[in-house]
Amino acid sequence: MVWALSSIGRIFLEFLGSTGRLSLFFFNAIVQGLRPPYYLHQVMRQFFEIGYLSLPVVGLTALFTGMVLALQSYTGFSRFNAEGAIASVIVLSMTRELGPVLAGLMVAGRIGAAMAAEIGTMRVTEQIDALVTLSTNPQKYLITPRLIAGVTMLPLLVIVADIIGVFGGYIVSIYRLGFNPASYLKQTFEFMEMGDVTSGLIKAAVFGFIISLMGCYHGFNSKGGAEGVGKATTYAVVSSSILILITNFILTSLLFEQGKP
Amino acid sequence: MTPKFAIKNLHKRFGHKKVLEGVDLEIKTGESMVIIGGSGSGKSVLLKCLLGLIKADSGSIEMDGKQILKESNAQNEARLRDIGVVFQGSALFDSISVWENVAFRLIHAQHMPKNKAKEIALEKLAAVGLSPSVAELSPAEISGGMQRRVALARAIATQPHVLFFDEPTSGLDPIFSSVINDLILTCVKDLGATALTITHDMKIARHVADRIAMLYEGKIIWCGPADKIERCDNPYVQQFINGLSTGPIELETEIKRVA
DSSP, X not given: OHHHHHHHHHHHHHHHHXXXXXXXXXXXXXXXXXXXXXXHHHHHHHIIIIIITTHHHHHHHHHXXXXXXXXXXXXXXXXXXXXXXXXXXXXXXXXXXIHHHHHHHHHIIIIIHHHHHHHHHHHHTTHHHHHHHTTOOHIIIIIHHHHHHHHHHHHHHHHHHHHHHHHHHHHHHHHTSOOOHHHHHHHHHHHOOHHHHHHHHHHHHHHHHXXXXXXXXHHHTOOSHHHHHHHHHHHHHHHHHHHHHHHHHHHHHHHHHHHOO | OOOXXXXXXXXXXXXXXXXXXXXXXXXXXXXXXEEEOOTTSSHHHHHHHHHTSSOOSEEEEEETTEEOTTOOHHHHHHHHTTEEEEOTTOOOOTTSOHHHHHTHHHHHTSOOOHHHHHHHHHHHHHHTTOOGXXXXXXXXXXXXXXXXXXXXXXXXXXXXXXXXXXXXXXXXXXXXXXHHHHHHHHHHHHHTOEEEEEESOHHHHHXXXXXXXXXXXXXXXXXXXXXXXXXXXXXXXXXXXXXXXXXXOOTTHHHHHHO
């Protein structure tokens, strides 16, 4: 009994400790980021890495998701003669849910892992120590630009994912399922509201923050050579993916309450 | 005269593992001090304590008479402006070119225009025997010996008054090691800097040291002029400098100290 309680206590204390360390890490990055000097070239480099280089993977994911969504929706809706609702279902699903979540998960795999590996390697090869000795604050130089780029680039990627996903649904609906292009497009724009897009973009910004924070945190605190960097990369991807799914539910609940008629 | 560094009764442990157990050492201004000791003896930890990268548990470290253990990050950042460091694995930044590595502090801490900083970087690269053609390459494209020279060029780029070298010749062949040893000696003399070298390589110790200190089991067990080390009667030092497999230094040292 005592053993069980002490185990629970230990896990709880470890959780509180990790949360505290993560919070301090985040606040330190923000505080340092507000003070000059500002490393704009680093921010631009991260814009390129996170935004531009993630376009192919996010675009392909969105395209095929939109196409599959059209086929599956048709299968379900044809059972109660509601095929006409496919266009609105696709646009709502993509903008509110699938665009941000899938883009978030794909970027977590690509960028979260890359951040943890790069910063982790810098830690174990003493490059972060070298930054300090060169009078450069590593949090300001490495972490803040990645947080800014994550929060900024994910919404832009999600806009692209939304457009490509809806386009994927359009291609399948028109060329495979025989819908009329004009009425499909009309229905798409008729049922889409600005709130659908903005709720997806809010989610994307939060997911971008989570991905960058987890990638940087685990990389920055990695230790023990190649094995440590490998573990940091795994933790970064797993923790950011889980947090994206949990946060998605919380944000959806909040936005659902606000969007209720 | 106030020493450049005065270390008194310095302690540091990681969990149950005691690494430094009361280190006392003074480094005079303008001298070249070499700390020798086996792997895991705490040499690198001591160096990192001096740089403020690791906080010591207790004791005191003074630089130019000022206590540094309780200084803020900003004070540490300001202090480090006058210190150049060559790390064990060079620690060059992979994402930027060789000349940008050398000019890093000039550009990012001193906000020097890039073209001016590049001029100085090329000058420092020439000083360590590297041609301008190397400047545009990435660190991954040059050999380990060249990387070490770039690290040396980076350390001297801002003409610091203190130079730290952490195992500067580890992993290099004997010829490159000799080249690095000569470069260290030249740089230290040219700058008139106070130098601290951490090594277990006796060749570099004899070559660059004014004084040598030996760290063993977290304590300085011998410290004296470089030319006196051969005649010292400390059996630990004799075993270490002669590379003997038998003697008072036991291979199980690490395990004992954890307990």
